[in-house]
Amino acid sequence: MNWLYDFNYLTRSIHESLAETFEPATVTIVEMALAGLCFMILFALLGLVLVYAERKVSAFFQQRLGPMRVGKWGTAQTLADVIKLLMKEPLINKNADRFLFNLAPYIIMIASFMAMASLPFAKGLQALDFDIGLLYISAVSSLGVIGILLAGWSSDNKYSLIGAMRSGAQIISYELSVGLSLLTIVVLTGSLQLSTIVESQANGWWIFKGHIPAVVAFIIFLIASTAETNRGPFDLAEAESELTAGFHTEYSGLKFAFFFLAEFANMFIVAAIGATVFLGGWMPFHIGGWEGFNNIMDYVPPLFWFFGKVSFLIFMMMWFRWTFPRLRIDQLLTLEWKYLLPVNLMNIVLMAFLSLMGWHF
Amino acid sequence: MKSIINYFKEIFSGLKSLMQGMKVTGHYFTHPKEIITQQYPENRETLKMFERFRGEVVLLHDENNEHKCTGCSACEVACPNGTIEIIPKRIEVEGRKVKAIDQFVYHLQMCTMCGLCIPACPTDAIVMANTFEHAVFDRSKLTKILNKPGSKIMDGIK
Numbered sequence: 001m002n003w004l005y006d007f008n009y010l011t012r013s014i015h016e017s018l019a020e021t022f023e024p025a026t027v028t029i030v031e032m033a034l035a036g037l038c039f040m041i042l043f044a045l046l047g048l049v050l051v052y053a054e055r056k057v058s059a060f061f062q063q064r065l066g067p068m069r070v071g072k073w074g075t076a077q078t079l080a081d082v083i084k085l086l087m088k089e090p091l092i093n094k095n096a097d098r099f100l101f102n103l104a105p106y107i108i109m110i111a112s113f114m115a116m117a118s119l120p121f122a123k124g125l126q127a128l129d130f131d132i133g134l135l136y137i138s139a140v141s142s143l144g145v146i147g148i149l150l151a152g153w154s155s156d157n158k159y160s161l162i163g164a165m166r167s168g169a170q171i172i173s174y175e176l177s178v179g180l181s182l183l184t185i186v187v188l189t190g191s192l193q194l195s196t197i198v199e200s201q202a203n204g205w206w207i208f209k210g211h212i213p214a215v216v217a218f219i220i221f222l223i224a225s226t227a228e229t230n231r232g233p234f235d236l237a238e239a240e241s242e243l244t245a246g247f248h249t250e251y252s253g254l255k256f257a258f259f260f261l262a263e264f265a266n267m268f269i270v271a272a273i274g275a276t277v278f279l280g281g282w283m284p285f286h287i288g289g290w291e292g293f294n295n296i297m298d299y300v301p302p303l304f305w306f307f308g309k310v311s312f313l314i315f316m317m318m319w320f321r322w323t324f325p326r327l328r329i330d331q332l333l334t335l336e337w338k339y340l341l342p343v344n345l346m347n348i349v350l351m352a353f354l355s356l357m358g359w360h361f
Numbered sequence: 362m363k364s365i366i367n368y369f370k371e372i373f374s375g376l377k378s379l380m381q382g383m384k385v386t387g388h389y390f391t392h393p394k395e396i397i398t399q400q401y402p403e404n405r406e407t408l409k410m411f412e413r414f415r416g417e418v419v420l421l422h423d424e425n426n427e428h429k430c431t432g433c434s435a436c437e438v439a440c441p442n443g444t445i446e447i448i449p450k451r452i453e454v455e456g457r458k459v460k461a462i463d464q465f466v467y468h469l470q471m472c473t474m475c476g477l478c479i480p481a482c483p484t485d486a487i488v489m490a491n492t493f494e495h496a497v498f499d500r501s502k503l504t505k506i507l508n509k510p511g512s513k514i515m516d517g518i519k
Contacts, residue, residue, distance in 0.1 A: 061386045064398045219376075323386040324379065339372060 005301055007124035035127050039116055043265060050264040051078045054318060061322040088253035093156050096250065100154035105251070105258035108147035112265040114140040119272045120194050122282045122302040133194035134186065137273055138179050141228070144266065145171040148230075148237065148247050151259070155250035163246025166329055167230055167237030173336040174234075177224035180344040184217035184351045185210065185277050188360060198281035205280035210360050213351040218278045220344055222316060225270040227332070229263065232321035236329060271313035275306065279313075282306040410491035415474040418445070419490045420465055420507035427515045428508060429486035432462040439481035444472040461514055465507040469495060 014034075018027045052067070052075065059066030067074030092101060118133050120126040130136050145168055152164020186192060188210055189200045200206075207214050227234035238246030248259045275281060282302035286294045327335065354360050389395065399408060410416070422428050432449045450463035476489055487507075497503060 057390075060390045060393060060396075063389050063396050065396055065400070068400065319383060319386065319390075323382045343372070 005123065005298075007122055009124075011124060039113060039127070042116070043113070043261065046268050047261045047264055048078045048082070050268065050314070051081070051260075053314070054264070057315065057318045058322045061319070082257070085253060085257040090253040090255060091250075093250050095156040097154035097156070100150045101250075102255070104147045104151035104154065105255045105262075106147075107150065108144045108262040109258050111140055111143035111147065112262050112269065114143070115269045116265065118194060119269065120198055120276060120281055121306055125303070126195060129193065129195050131191075131193045134182055134192040134197070134273075134277070137194075137269075138175070138182065141266065141269060141273075142171055142175050144262065147262075151251070152247040155247070157250050159243040159245075160247050160249050163237045163243045163249075167247060169329070170227055170230070170234060170236060170332060173333060174224045174227040174340075177220055177336060177340045177344055178228055180341070180348055181217040181221040181224065182273070182277055184213060184344075184348050187348065187351050187355050188214075194276055194281070197277060198283050201280040201283045201286075203286055205278065205283070205285070207278045210351065210354075213347050213354060214278065216343065216347045217351070218274070220340055220347070221274055221278065222313075222320075224336075224340060225274060226317050226320055227336075229266045229270050229317075231263070231267060232317060233324035233326055234332060235321075235326060236332060267314060267317060268310065271310045271317065272306075274313050275309035279309045280305075281309075410493065412491065414491040414493070415476050415489040416492040417469055417474075417490050417495065418467055418472065418478060418487050418507070420487050422509055422512055423515070426509060426512045428512055429484045429515055430462050430465060430508065431484055431486075431514060432460050433483065435481045435483060436478035436487060439477045441475065441477065442471050442473060444468050445478060462508055467505045467507050468503065469505060470500065470503040 015027070015031065018030055022030065055077070056066045056074075067077035070076040070080050092098060115137050118126065118128040118130060118136055120129070128136075148167045149164045152160040152162075152167075155161075185197070185206050188206060189197045191197060191200070201209075203209075207218050210217075226232040230237045236246075238248065243249070248256055251259060280286075282305050284294070284297035284300055284302070284305050286297060401408065420428050420430060432447055434447045434449075437445045437447050444467065446464075446466040446468070447462055448464040448466060449460050451458045452461045453459070474489070478487060479489060495503075
């Protein structure tokens, strides 16, 4: 059972068994293909689980029951939806820019895949461990907006274009807050490498160790990241009541499914970043000095810790989405530029001061 | 200085109001017993409609097959979309001719369940029933005659 606590054993044994039979170049290609396959499976599973979770959670928040017909408690509902989407006819507008129209969903998916690749799922279970991991993630996770803009531009539909423009304005603004709130913790860790950030939380998560400024940064991160995924009270880009479906109005079938999947994958990625930076990633709940308690916590495999924290954050984002009314575009920009950004800047200076004086744990 | 204090006050009061909203939905989430939707075809046997639900107009009959409708047509006048049609007849009571109903025709397909006919009735002869399964395969079945065959007006209702 060692592999469950440290995936280095598993990856090393796979590597060694491959190296016995193949040349080094082939081994690299096979390993890359394996990792890609794992991510694709994870993506599909995430889509299935998160769509079902979203529908159930939203139903219970609104005193409904949600899907109940397909399978026990409606568990096979998303599977049925996937089959329906796969069989649908892919329609394209007569005046649409066909090349860009077809390209847009793939750009969004590629951006999600790239961001997903550098997430630390468990000890030793990380495809790319850059020393600028955090910078890389915040860079590629904002690539998705290119896909949204292309989708809006190429659909030849005014609603799509308005939705895409709003989404662009929104992501440009909120990217700042996400970055700065993550930097608040980077002040403490002194490293952008995700594995180092996780290791630095072995004696307590940063949200506890960094106390007040860390909590403020965490709240700002929650708000800004919800906005960055175009969800929740910030879903102006697809505001159903005003813009039919925003940037993906003209999409149908598999391409629509890609947009849908990417939305949920982005939610997962953002929650995973939040969990890694503020809540310790796969690191079990440790309190510095309490050896017995820490040893008990170590019995729970890191993978469970990671997915537990991520699902907690995803649940929080769903809670926001099904509680708060949608913001107007001017309210959205006011919130970012007049509230989140100044508070964030003050907060980062405060954190730097605390770090300088050594007043954190 | 005052504006700075107000700025932070605004942030905290904003956060507080958001928390209040989350408390309400959180209560709903943690109390699944309070779910208000019905699993309709499954719970058809046990489903009980609430009292004020307006399903269709019925003319009340007692055990002697007597109703309270005098045929005054007040409901017909009150109905905004011509759902009710009173076909009157003359009956002889104590040696003189009095107006009474021959047929109380009710077109369910035109009814919007507004319930304006109920308060219009001077003798409280009609009420709204809380039935709701009105689907039929033939449109003519939606035109109903509410007074039962052989029924007559109660004594003392004028």
